[in-house]
């Protein structure tokens with residue numbers, strides 16, 4: 001009950017009071033929160049005990065960290081005395097048994113998805129969970145009619161995070177993606193959600209089912225999560241579900257980082273996160289984030305593996321937080337080819353996608369770079385016209401960017417919901 005009240009408190013605070021209309025007010029608030037968080041970690045985290053915490057200059061001196069550093073220093077870093085191996089065991093058992101209720105001293109434990117070698121462990125207290133839930137609701141409940149929503153959540157792991165939201169005024173149902181999707185789709189139809197939250201790979205299946213009239217659902221809002229939402233898929237969802245905007249939540253184990261607002265613009269949650277940009281070209285950057293609110297597992301100058309595309313506009317929705325054009329993909333998935341003159345040429349995922357979607361008739365696809373000379377393209381709709389066009393597009397791109405065009409192999413596309421969907425992936 002106390003947790004529910006905290007959800008509501010944070011919802012009201014973020015939705016109605018902490019809405020920063022000017023950059024100046026936002027930056028002033030961020031500075032205050034950063035200093036507060038620095039003092040907190042200096043006092044409570046062994047890892048940060050020697051930092052100076054008096055000014056923003058001191059903040060800039062804190063070394064940047066990433067998932068690897070976080071995992072290596074897990075015990076020192078966290079402020080709640082949790083042992084990494086013990087927490088790992090709980091998280092792994094939870095996933096195996098699809099039971100995510102077990103906690104460690106009122107702290108929920110979860111694993112971030114990722115390739116098995118690079119999975120991150122995250123912990124979150126009940127209090128932080130309530131803050132998080134309030135924040136999510138503040139950003140996503142439609143402007144009018146706050147109450148009476150039925151939210152359908154499709155996720156790979158539950159981590160008992162989302163049940164926090166469940167209450168009399170807002171219903172919530174969790175659909176486990178790892179279970180039979182036919183059953184899921186059937187029970188979604190019975191449930192008749194007003195809001196659907198799901199990764200694009202699941203939304204594709206739902207759109208297909210809606211399209212061929214297996215189901216008939218009429219959500220007022222769709223929120224895409226956990227995977228990169230490509231423009232062509234976004235357009236398809238809009239059409240099938242008759243929606244003007246497909247919303248997105250930029251949510252990962254490191255926090256709730258961004259959302260698409262009512263105007264259709266992608267905001268970074270700068271009211272809870274301080275974001276630094278590490279540019280990788282003129283408009284692309286890798287975010288380095290600091291969360292003001294995480295108390296059990298501090299996220300400080302944490303470098304994510306994502307590529308974001310900058311946008312310098314102010315959104316008319318009334319929030320002065322930073323707007324980005326979109327998330328392009330993961331840094332690991334930047335393709336690397338042998339250059340004609342230079343040793344290596346890097347190619348961003350967008351350029352790879354474009355080579356494929358320019359061919360008319362392509363629906364589902366995946367491009368995998370196997371090594372420097374070979375790529376495999378998976379297509380669900382394949383004919384010689386399409387493959388020829390794609391081959392030509394790659395040759396044109398190679399010529400333009402001066403790399404040696406790889407050998408392209410075509411193969412049949414198959415849905416696999418057990419893994420995160422990626423349209424563009426580099427294996428080596």
Ligand SMILES: [Zn+2]
Pocket residue numbers: 261262263264265267315316317318319
């Ligand atoms: Zn906006």
